[in-house]
Amino acid sequence: MKLQSGNYYWPTTFPEAPAYPSLDENISCDVLIIGAGSSGAQCAHYLKDTGLKVAVVDKRRVGEGSTTTNTALIQYLGDKMLFELVNSFGEDMAIRHLKLCEEAINDIEGAANDLDIASDFKRRDSLYYASYPEDIEKLEKEYAYLQKHGFQAVLLSEQEIKEKYGFGKYKALYTYNDAELNPFKFNHALIDGAAKKGVAIYENTRINGKKLENNQAVLYTDKGHSITAKHVIFAAGYENLEFRNEKNSVLASSYAVVTNPVDDFSSWHKRTLIWETARPYIYMRTTLDNRIIIGGFDENTANADKRDSKIISRKEKLIKECKKLFPELDIHAEYYLGAFYGGTHDGLPLIGEYEEFPNCYFLMAYGDNGLVYSMALAKILRDVITKGSHPDLSIYQR
Numbered sequence: 340m341k342l343q344s345g346n347y348y349w350p351t352t353f354p355e356a357p358a359y360p361s362l363d364e365n366i367s368c369d370v371l372i373i374g375a376g377s378s379g380a381q382c383a384h385y386l387k388d389t390g391l392k393v394a395v396v397d398k399r400r401v402g403e404g405s406t407t408t409n410t411a412l413i414q415y416l417g418d419k420m421l422f423e424l425v426n427s428f429g430e431d432m433a434i435r436h437l438k439l440c441e442e443a444i445n446d447i448e449g450a451a452n453d454l455d456i457a458s459d460f461k462r463r464d465s466l467y468y469a470s471y472p473e474d475i476e477k478l479e480k481e482y483a484y485l486q487k488h489g490f491q492a493v494l495l496s497e498q499e500i501k502e503k504y505g506f507g508k509y510k511a512l513y514t515y516n517d518a519e520l521n522p523f524k525f526n527h528a529l530i531d532g533a534a535k536k537g538v539a540i541y542e543n544t545r546i547n548g549k550k551l552e553n554n555q556a557v558l559y560t561d562k563g564h565s566i567t568a569k570h571v572i573f574a575a576g577y578e579n580l581e582f583r584n585e586k587n588s589v590l591a592s593s594y595a596v597v598t599n600p601v602d603d604f605s606s607w608h609k610r611t612l613i614w615e616t617a618r619p620y621i622y623m624r625t626t627l628d629n630r631i632i633i634g635g636f637d638e639n640t641a642n643a644d645k646r647d648s649k650i651i652s653r654k655e656k657l658i659k660e661c662k663k664l665f666p667e668l669d670i671h672a673e674y675y676l677g678a679f680y681g682g683t684h685d686g687l688p689l690i691g692e693y694e695e696f697p698n699c700y701f702l703m704a705y706g707d708n709g710l711v712y713s714m715a716l717a718k719i720l721r722d723v724i725t726k727g728s729h730p731d732l733s734i735y736q737r
């Protein structure tokens with residue numbers, strides 16, 4: 340799958356990223372993880388201390404899948420609004436999901452702080468503004484649920500938004516304790532930490548065949564070697580869909596730019612993450628070296644050529660959107676891209692278990708908070724593999 344096109348910022352921030360060998364023999368392990376992107380790395384992180392023999396394989400280099408283009412806003416509120424999740428799944432399940440996301444952000448922070456490679460994790464608040472007057476009511480509903488269940492948030496009036504940011508928006512939900520990080524470094528930090536605890540990592544190793552039986556799985560690589568495993572986690576990102584289609588998944592295209600470094604962020608209150616109620620939405624964050632990442636203008640296409648034909652026009656539009664909010668900033672796009680972007684129809688990520696794939700789990704952290712979802716799902720999968728179950732598994736198996 341041609342996951343993305345363009346020129347990418349994150350790899351330039353870590354040119355000294357470690358390299359790993361490709362697999363050149365037959366091996367066996369307790370758990371094979373297919374994919375060394377952030378979700379495979381999160382699984383390796385959780386499994387590294389279990390005493391199990393774990394191997395990770397990737398057909399590319401570590402972090403060179405969708406993780407390379409992840410804009411890495413770390414948030415617990417997602418694409419599907421909370422009140423919509425409540426309508427679809429009931430209040431208990433929707434709130435439990437949100438609490439798991441909050442816990443996952445804490446776990447990401449814990450891992451980022453513990454590991455040897457710095458991931459540039461930083462707590463940030465989020466400004467979630469109403470794009471249209473009719474969306475004010477949606478934000479009020481969102482706020483009521485957040486308040487009721489102990490999430491830290493306030494509603495900002497038009498006047499308060501103006502005072503803090505200088506731009507005019509009808510109303511906004513201001514949430515506390517979200518975050519940002521460098522997803523490429525985080526990916527490497529997790530893989531490096533797992534490798535140091537004995538997890539075997541193989542790059543440039545494509546899985547292209549399988550023999551799945553009830554007592555073991557045998558996976559075959561493009562170089563003709565076999566990997567025999569008791570359990571397999573498919574953490575191949577959107578390319579999981581090449582192994583097995585999932586009818587709840589939906590693939591679209593998204594766009595992002597990274598600007599030149601900016602001298603002065605004094606008009607950008609606390610360098611919050613900024614997003615909006617429009618769907619598809621535009622979002623923004625800043626980086627450690629004072630750039631702005633602007634993303635959005637999603638297109639409903641899973642055709643790489645169609646996606647890529649719009650990269651240049653989207654680049655200009657994204658810069659324009661940022662300038663509408665912050666006209667004083669002298670910015671241009673230094674990096675820009677188009678990428679496939681996956682979600683689910685019902686708005687929650689998935690752990691797939693299928694009859695024709697015994698002993699296999701498909702981790703599909705699809706949605707705008709993919710990195711947060713995959714942290715939560717990887718933790719659940721650790722318990723499913725080591726203890727046989729997890730009380731929250733059913734939320735993600737629908």
Ligand SMILES: Cc1cc2nc3c(=O)[nH]c(=O)nc-3n(C[C@H](O)[C@H](O)[C@H](O)COP(=O)(O)OP(=O)(O)OC[C@H]3O[C@@H](n4cnc5c(N)ncnc54)[C@H](O)[C@@H]3O)c2cc1C
Binds near residue numbers: 547706
């Ligand atoms: C433009 C964009 C912006 C985003 N912004 C955000 C955001 O702000 N916040 C957020 O939380 N999430 C965001 N996401 C989502 C986030 O990028 C993903 O959730 C995350 O990167 C997915 O990681 P992954 O490991 O599942 O997939 P990947 O990074 O794609 O890793 C999967 C790996 O599997 C490997 N693989 C595939 N097939 C095989 C095979 N046959 N054999 C061996 N290896 C294989 C691939 O090479 C790849 O390295 C964004 C995504 C995009 C595209």
